[in-house]
Amino acid sequence: MTNSDELKNIFLFSELEDFELENILNFSRIKVYSKGEIIFFDTEPYIGFYGIIDGYVKIYKISPEGREHIIHLENSGSTFAEIPMFEKYLAKTNSTHCYPANAMSIEDNTKVIRVPESDFLSFLRENPKICMKMLCSFARRLKFLNSHIGSIILDDVTKRLLKYIVKKCECNCTDNNSVKECFECTIELDISKSDLASHLGTITETLSRSFKKLQNENIISVKGKLITIKNLTYIKKIIK
Amino acid sequence: MTNSDELKNIFLFSELEDFELENILNFSRIKVYSKGEIIFFDTEPYIGFYGIIDGYVKIYKISPEGREHIIHLENSGSTFAEIPMFEKYLAKTNSTHCYPANAMSIEDNTKVIRVPESDFLSFLRENPKICMKMLCSFARRLKFLNSHIGSIILDDVTKRLLKYIVKKCECNCTDNNSVKECFECTIELDISKSDLASHLGTITETLSRSFKKLQNENIISVKGKLITIKNLTYIKKIIK
DNA sequence: AATTGTAATTGACTTAAGTCAAAAAAGTTA
DNA sequence: TAACTTTTTTGACTTAAGTCAATTACAATT
Structure with a gap:
């Protein structure tokens, strides 16, 4: 059974109160993937971001020639695919957005939660504490990408x-x-x-x-x- | 003269009230750089992030062999060097952090504001609206880096x-x-x-x-x- | 216009890393 | 353990892009 305690493993949710976690659980979906299963393709319409309760996920792109590049490797506690949520938030019109890359489970029994962006955005706007959490995890990811990109070039x-x-x-x-x-x-x-x-x-x-x-x-x-x-x-x- | 109107050109501050802008101006410093001037080196201790009121700035790393790589090119309206602010926020101890890269003005009369991280953090924590702004600009930057890194490899x-x-x-x-x-x-x-x-x-x-x-x-x-x-x-x- | 300095281009050469193909090693299933 | 699949390694070859050196173009200052 998934309970709110499990959600606390996810950095973004770690400081939330139980009633808030219950709230998130109410509008979200939990799913378990086996190794090699696709979580989403970059062609699919965006329906929310993900948090990893347990397991390992790769976020990757495929070039037209078929070469794969893994942008992120994320494991338990991480969240991914948050970016389009803010694109939707900024977009005046109700345009459709896609996932920015592909995501695949690379470990058996990878358990993830999918949080619909619209419900979460209203939650986020009222809650500076979780905003700060998310800013911290974005900052961490930006730092990684900055040094990774430098490393690839130099x-x-x-x-x-x-x-x-x-x-x-x-x-x-x-x-x-x-x-x-x-x-x-x-x-x-x-x-x-x-x-x-x-x-x-x-x-x-x-x-x-x-x-x-x-x-x-x-x-x-x-x-x-x-x-x-x-x-x-x-x-x-x-x-x- | 710098007034609060100028600050509204900066995306992060664009929706703030005048009294809030005055407040930020009170604890921040404005400086004008000519082309080629260094704003900070990656060896300097972190004393706040920057907003570009007007001009052009490059954020770059230098490899041990002397090759330069520009991570970001930012112009009027953008902010940069926010990441260490969140590292400081997360760090339990009062450790010193450095700027994550070098920054140089690449246009004459580049006018920037430096916002000390400690004052701004307390401001940010109380203000979900500006949190959302910052999350949006982080999301934009993450999106750019994700596609840039893919492009470099593929x-x-x-x-x-x-x-x-x-x-x-x-x-x-x-x-x-x-x-x-x-x-x-x-x-x-x-x-x-x-x-x-x-x-x-x-x-x-x-x-x-x-x-x-x-x-x-x-x-x-x-x-x-x-x-x-x-x-x-x-x-x-x-x-x- | 002449001088000087910086930025951009071109050519010859080198090298890191990609491609293709095949073999070896490791992991999985019957 | 055998048969099969998948992953990893190895070798031979090719190529994109880096290095070095020299030239040309452009811009700034007097």
Whole structure:
């Protein structure tokens, strides 16, 4: 059963009162997707944004030539597809808007809530607290995109991969806000290598060669999905 | 003299009452920059976000190798450097934050207002209307970055350039919300070609070759800063 | 108009990363 | 465990776009 407690896992809703959560649940829909299922296509008319109660979702575009690019990888607690809500809000006329990209579940039992934009907008307008929450999550996403875009233009694939690994390690090495100094650190990839490639703005073959290069240079070791970074403190300095 | 009317040109402040604008003016600082002047470096401690009353500003990063990448080009009415405000808001401790990129005026007499984040945050928390404004402008920026990042990965430089030109033409061809069907359309570049190059994620030499290519294919004609697109309706279809 | 400086273009060369095709490894199902 | 599918890796080749160097065009100042 879905109850309002589950919703509190979603950052945007985490500080709401129970009665407010019940309210949101009343006008929203919960759905569970299995791995590989499409949540929406970029051709579908917009009917609300999503929150991830549990699971993993990729937001991606496909080029006319068929190449995929993952713009965002989001997991439990995140929301996505909020942007068209504000486009609709700004639009004078009652024009139709589409989802800005495709979304797919990349983990079994991915549980999401779909919140219709019109109900939520009236809620948002009366509630500065949740506005602030949303501003914070937008700010976080803007920050990510800003640095990601810079990285794609100014760094080569190997450096982008290294930055990705280091970031994952940093999350791993941080316990209740106290950063442990990690020399060696092992992480487990929670997405496929082909998803990682298209998230880093490249293709599987090139990613594979980058992994090889980092191993040859004795910076990391790879065993399946397990990646060990040898000297995190040193690596953090050189990727700056 | 700066009065509250000028502030209304800034989208974020456009719906505020005069007394609220006076209030903002009281805790903020106005400054005029000439072309090429630095507004802030990414090494400086964060002391507030900016609004452009009049002029043109580039927000950019420099790679260790010295290559520049322009993340945003903003002109009159826009705000920039809001992100660290929310990082500060979220941070429990009173940690210092830096500006996330460099900002430079790229037009003479660029007039900006700097709004200290702490004063503005308390203002924002009490004011859902301005929250909504800010959410809308964040949404607009996220949308731009999403499509820009996709374009950088999936399109070549020539296509990115063409998309840029078409977008400018569309702005030109739109008068009070009614879109004129334009067959031929001329725009004037309002930034230097080297700025355009680093905004498109490339270098001047490559941009120059892309301009040449589009001219050879008889898609555009270039006379200095004037660019004429020959068949806008057709071009819009092929760059989709 | 001459001088100087900056911005843009062109050519020759190099390289990172993409394409295509095939093999190997890993994961899944019967 | 065998058969099958999917994912990942490897090799050979191609290409878009970057680097470096030199030239040309444009703009500003005296």
